[in-house]
Amino acid sequence: MVKVWDGFIRGFHWLLVVGIVVLYISGDEGWLDLHFVTGYVLLALMLTRVIWGVFGSSTARLSALFHSPKAIISALLKDQPATGHNPAGSVMILVFFTLIFIQLLSGLMSSDDILVEGPLVQYVPYAWVELANDLHRDNIDLLLLAIGLHISAIIFYRIKGKKLVKTLITGHTTDSVSKPHMRSGKLAYIVFIVLAASLLLLWGQEPLLALWSVD
Ligand code: HEM
Ligand code: HEM
Structure with a gap:
């Protein structure tokens, strides 16, 4: 058994899944306090993933996600054991990161045109807000x-x-692959908690208080 995924990558993935589900449902239902609070936590999670993509285990590195078209096609055509994501899976993951950041960034500039607006709306021209609203609605389908x-x-x-x-x-594979360089995910969780707390303090106080006072 070779350990290929550190504790942060494992936790990151399932937190991401829960976060996206909560954001989808709360956005669709118009529960925007919950939507905003979850959005800030997910933003912190994604920023931590990028930081971990620079300093983390070798299988978490963003640089490990870029492969030549030849390697990608060959991974699609024949099954080769890979330490970490295989070259075809890596393309999917880059697409995910791009779409999730577009969704987060457009959300920060979106407004429901009645009561609620993202925290960056006040800093950008109205044309950007309109564009962000369209993007936020269309990108979700992608x-x-x-x-x-x-x-x-x-x-x-x-x-x-x-x-x-x-x-x-489990973090472990039974495939015979070379042993990657692993780092403890604990440090990444500390970064995540600090970033999430900072974003909630900066932007999340109002929606958090509104959620708190619902009885
Ligand atoms: C909201 C839905 C989901 C999203 C946004 C998502 C996103 C991702 C991302 C970004 C990664 C790369 C992890 C990293 O290196 O940081 C990944 C990997 C993975 N995901 Fe998901 N995922 C979702 C749902 C699921 C579900 C439901 C399953 C299980 C059926 C699953 C199974 C996996 C597996 C097994 C990998 C590792 C692939 C490999 O070995 O290369 N994902 N996913
Ligand atoms: C990956 C993260 C996110 C997902 C998946 C998501 C998803 C959604 C969905 C499905 C809707 C409903 C769209 C519709 O009415 O057709 C929505 C609306 C909205 N979202 Fe998000 N969202 C995310 C992040 C954010 C963030 C970070 C913010 C701001 C802090 C935000 C602000 C808004 C606003 C203001 C609306 C209402 C727009 C309107 O009523 O026209 N979203 N979101």
């Missing part, structure tokens, strides 16, 4: 499409005998 493809790929690999979900839960 994100849903990417999630559908992602889950289909995981099921496809499972049928072929690869237990990727188990590896993402």
Whole structure:
């Protein structure tokens, strides 16, 4: 057994899944206090993932996600054990990170045109707010499409005998791959908590208080 995913990457993934589900439902239902609070926590999570992508374990590195078209096509055509994400999966993950940051950034500049506006609305021209609102509504469909493809790929690999979900839960793979350089995810969790607390202090006090006072 080789350890390929550190504690932060494992926790990050399932926190991301819960965060996206809560954001989708709260956005759709118009529960914007919950939407904003979850949005700030998810922003902190994604920023921590980027920082961990520079300083973290070798399998968490963002630089490990860039591959030549030849390597990507070859990973699609034949099954090769990879230490971390395989080159085709890496493309999917870069697409995810891009779509999630577009969703977060457009949300910060969105407004429901009645009562609620994202914290950056006051700093940008109205044309940007209109664009951000459109982006926030349209990009969600791309994100849903990417999630559908992602889950289909995981099921496809499972049928072929690869237990990727188990590896993402336990951190260990049974594939014979080279041992990566691992770092303890604890430091990343500290960064995440500090960033989330800072964003909630900066922007989240109003929605947090509103959530608190609901009885
Ligand atoms: C909201 C839905 C989801 C999103 C946004 C999402 C996003 C991601 C991202 C960004 C990664 C890369 C992790 C990293 O290096 O930071 C990843 C990996 C992974 N995800 Fe998801 N995911 C979602 C749902 C799921 C579900 C439901 C499953 C299980 C059925 C799953 C299974 C996996 C697995 C196994 C990997 C590791 C793939 C590999 O070994 O290369 N994901 N996902
Ligand atoms: C990945 C993160 C996010 C997801 C998946 C998400 C998803 C959604 C969805 C599905 C809607 C409903 C759109 C519609 O009415 O058709 C929505 C609305 C909204 N979101 Fe987000 N959102 C995210 C992040 C954020 C953030 C960080 C903010 C601001 C802090 C934000 C602010 C808003 C606002 C103001 C609306 C209402 C727009 C309107 O009524 O026209 N969102 N979001």
